[in-house]
Amino acid sequence: MTARRPNSACALTGARVALRQLDSGDAADLLALYADPEVMRYWSHAPWTSIDQARSAIAEARADYRTGASLHYAIAHRETGALIGCCALYAFSRQNRSASVGYMLAKAHRGHGYLREALVLLLDHGFDARSLNRVEAEVSLHNTGSCMVLARMGFQVEGCMREHWIVSGIRHDTVAYGLLRADWRCG
Template identity: 35%
Template structure:
């Protein structure tokens, strides 16, 4: 079973006992303010079951890793990796953290670990990430990891009744921050 470690964090695969945390993150309107309108429980449950299933790179599914503290096992959030193209060596990354974990560097630390692991394990050449234009905290995380803003997709998606501009970020493997 996959496990990645940093100085403060352990990233591991989802398991059935993570359902409560997964549901809490995906159903909280404040956490999802820049991501999506929270979906019904059955839709979130289906997503959880798919992401808790055995994963392989190129499966067409997201790998979702639980982020927890090394010392206490406290649930911090989720980090994900998705193979966009094996041939073009391109992967997408994402993260979602509990409100209590914001502003402590956990997103940056866990994202760097996933990027390093993906470079070594899957020879990823380029990483892609998206965040809403107004999500300044997420943009800072990406920039701390070396991502560069590559474009703005105007009114790209809708959350509730509001159209959201989406920032497209890219990171070449050779540019990643260690």
């Protein structure tokens, strides 16, 4: 990932990572992340193949920031400012005070606790600033790493959705997870 200056307009800051809005300068790093077959192995769509996909995703994220439809953040390394992953709260339900969470981390930065730190920042924000009562996640049944992350964060398994995703013609079962505000203990 390309080193960047730390963004002074970071939305959420932790000890080693900062969550910040995506900007046009992130296109190449975002493409590298979403084009990596290993990172995308259990994702709900095929790896990206074009910089235009990254630019489009950034434009959509920026529009969603303005309307409040979703909060899609770059996970930036605090020391270098490099984009090392992404996380988002999306599919907000005002009536139910709920949202879904998604995340990914570059291979080189896995196993160091960066994702957990980023998710604590994101979930604290969701439960506190956004007054959420519930956060949901869907994960491929075979993505054991992500399942372990969610379990460590306090998410509960709520069921299996058979053949929920079809990616490149392959059917994938997904596991539904939920985390209630009352159960949030990581923040």
